[in-house]
Amino acid sequence: MINEISGGLVKLSEGTISKWNRDLAKLIAPSVEGIKKKLLFSEVLHKDETGVWVNKKLRWFHVLSNAEYSLFYASQKRGKDADIQETVLPAFKGVLIHDHLRSLYHFTCSHAECNAHILRYLKGVAENKKRRWAQKMIELLMRAKAAVDGKKIQDAEILDFHRQYDDVLQDGEFETAQSENPEYKGADLTLLRRLKEYKTQHLLFLSDKTSRLTTIKRNAIYV
Secondary structure, three states: OHHHHOOOOOOOOHHHHHHHHHHHHHHHHHHHHHHHHHHHOOOEEEEEEEEEEEOOEEEEEEEEEOOOOEEEEEEOOOOHHHHHHOOOHHHOOOEEEEOOOHHHHHOOOEEEEOHHHHHHHHHHHHHHOOOHHHHHHHHHHHHHHHHHOOOOOOHHHHHHHHHHHHHHHHHHHHHHHHHOOOOOOOHHHHHHHHHHHOHHHHOHHHOHHHHOOHHHOOOOOOO
């Protein structure tokens, strides 16, 4: 890049760039450790990862963050091995919000499924498969979020949202059974079963005692 923007006047060797990287790593090491401590004592953390290609090999780029700090790290691994190496999650005791990476359930903190991801998946099911239950679930989650924004809701309201959630799932099972053969294993059915199995984690944001996380008010349903 430097070679191109300088019109070929500045030519750097790979060795020089490698040394700069090592020097920079040493300089920022204290800041990185400080960020890890801030994240460790948070009430809530958000975790995600994405695949990147490095020299034609798949590697993983991770992010762990709260409302104020973010830690980025790369690894050959996607799951818990990479997170154990970064030292924060093994000792974390708050609520970890993530997009259903099963290996994260290895950690003994509380867990919440990211409903921002789920809304995206539900939108795809509603638009591509024309599933009525998916649109109902989108509307339900948005009503639930509106109900808890900036205020405490009563236990009766929480129970009612849980009941409505169960009703939508039941509608989804009936709709799928009516429109597909018994051997059907489409992605929409997988999503339906995931929402049923991890109901507690998807609705954790409703619970005032365990997860009314005021530090993340501006984010949508556990982004």
